[in-house]
Structure formats: structure tokens, C-alpha cells
Amino acid sequence: NAILMLVTCVDCSSAVHTRNDLTEIEKEVCLSTAKFEDFISEFLNRTFRMIDTLSTEMSDAVILTNEANSEDQEASQELTSMISGIVQQCSNKIFQMIREKITNFLAASSFSPKISKLVNGLVRAILKGNPEETLKYLLPQTCERIEKIMSNSETTILTDHKGDPELTWCLILFSELVRARGDTLLMYKPMILSIFHRCVHIIHKESYEAVANAAKNLLKSLSYVYPIEYR
Structure with missing residues (x-):
């Protein structure tokens, strides 16, 4: 979470073709930023799978303990913070990708109130970003x-x-x-x-x-x- 707040998620790989004053290390760093979009996309996919799994587990559970509720609340806050860190530091292109993936995920599903706090963390993050x-x-x-x-x-x-x-x-x-x-x-x-x-x-x-x-x-x-x- 702290790392994501410090990283600007922008594809700078084109800089190696427009700048002639970059060192080899700077070129390598610029080229590696092309992987940001794939990394964030995979992060979201895994988040969606986690939410789907939790949704199934909660629907099967008869009683949710206070400890479980506390863990869910903590997970929701952490997820919101991580996605917020990304959307506030990313390029418009990457934000559009994030918004589209979250929108499509929400449009295709319905969630119980017990899992909604986790899902709403995604919405709150992109709502704050744009x-x-x-x-x-x-x-x-x-x-x-x-x-x-x-x-x-x-x-x-x-x-x-x-x-x-x-x-x-x-x-x-x-x-x-x-x-x-x-x-x-x-x-x-x-x-x-x-x-x-x-x-x-x-x-x-x-x-x-x-x-x-x-x-x-x-x-x-x-x-x-x-x-x-x-x-």
C-alpha cells in the first residue's frame, strides 16, 4: 500500500525513443513502466476473484463472528487505500482501464450486504480519483x-x-x-x-x-x- 502511494503508474517507455540523454539504467526503468497496465489489470483480476470467493463463503455461512466482521472491515479499508493510491498516481489511460474493469465487474454481479463493504471500496477509490x-x-x-x-x-x-x-x-x-x-x-x-x-x-x-x-x-x-x- 505504501509503495503504491509513492509510485507514479505512467507508461514512460516511449521516452527511450524521444530522449538521447538517458543512461542505461534510466532506459531500463522507462521500458519497465510499460508493464504497469498489465500489473494493475492482473491485480484487479485477483481482487475480483477474491471478492467472488468471499461472497460464496459468506452466503454459505450461517453466522458471522465479530472477528470476521472486523477482518472484512480491515480488508475493505486496505483495498480502498491501495486502489486509491493507484488511481491518484496513474495516467488517464490506466485509469480508464481500471474504471472499465470495475464497471464491468459491478454490472455483471450482485453482492450481499455482507460483502458490499469490500466491493464499495473499489467504487470509492475510483470515485475519489475521477x-x-x-x-x-x-x-x-x-x-x-x-x-x-x-x-x-x-x-x-x-x-x-x-x-x-x-x-x-x-x-x-x-x-x-x-x-x-x-x-x-x-x-x-x-x-x-x-x-x-x-x-x-x-x-x-x-x-x-x-x-x-x-x-x-x-x-x-x-x-x-x-x-x-x-x-
Whole structure:
């Protein structure tokens, strides 16, 4: 984690063709930076496999101990920190690759609330690195997914104590996305308000907690002062 915070993940391999004052060691270092994209891609692939494995294990487990919950929280914080370190120090090309891989991973899956903290660590990291780009590819799709579930389900979904797993996951993801810097959320105002209007009456505990967290996160986002550029 500390190392990733110190390394600028930019492909500088082209410098060996444009500079004539580099030493052999500098040339070797420049050429080695071409491997950054493959390294980060493989790191993300392994992270996705870990999340899938943990998701399966948690779905099979009947009881999660306090120790297990503490470990999950620690893993989520470390993952968020590592991905944040990468996206704040990487080139735009590498960021686009990271954003695309995470977006595709989220679009193809639904996760239980127990594993959502780990998954949200990925979202939080890229949201901090580039909120405009992240919201563009994630918020409309998430809101559309929620609207579709609400429209296609029976009217009892609002009063069903068992809840809908996919809806719960989408609401958790929605609550994470509205953590974005306040000014980047303004253009999505009608979309965001529509989700609150449709889902505020849900009585399923975990779904309602997600809606409440979304409201809290949104108010913080709109009232806090943020640095415009983290990278």
C-alpha cells in the first residue's frame, strides 16, 4: 500500500525513443513502466476473484463472528487505500482501464450486504480519483437498474420484509455513488430524487438502511468543501 502511494503508474517507455540523454539504467526503468497496465489489470483480476470467493463463503455461512466482521472491515479499508493510491498516481489511460474493469465487474454481479463493504471500496477509490468519469458510467446504469426492478416487481416489494437481494445491492451501490463530490452530482438531480421517491417507503431492513445511508451521504456531499483535484 505504501509503495503504491509513492509510485507514479505512467507508461514512460516511449521516452527511450524521444530522449538521447538517458543512461542505461534510466532506459531500463522507462521500458519497465510499460508493464504497469498489465500489473494493475492482473491485480484487479485477483481482487475480483477474491471478492467472488468471499461472497460464496459468506452466503454459505450461517453466522458471522465479530472477528470476521472486523477482518472484512480491515480488508475493505486496505483495498480502498491501495486502489486509491493507484488511481491518484496513474495516467488517464490506466485509469480508464481500471474504471472499465470495475464497471464491468459491478454490472455483471450482485453482492450481499455482507460483502458490499469490500466491493464499495473499489467504487470509492475510483470515485475519489475521477468522480465525473465514474458517475457517468455507473450512476445512470445503477438508477436504471433500480427503476427496472421496482417497475417489474409486484407492489408488495415495498412492504416485503424479506426484500429483494438485487434491489438491496443496487441501493447499497447507489448510496456509495452519491458520496461523490457535490458539484459532480448536480446534473443527476432528477435521477437521484426519483430513486429516493420510489424507495423511501421500503420496509426491508437492509434496503432501508441503504436508502438512509444514501440520504446521509448525499447531504454530506452537497454541504462539504472538497479539493477539486486529488491526483
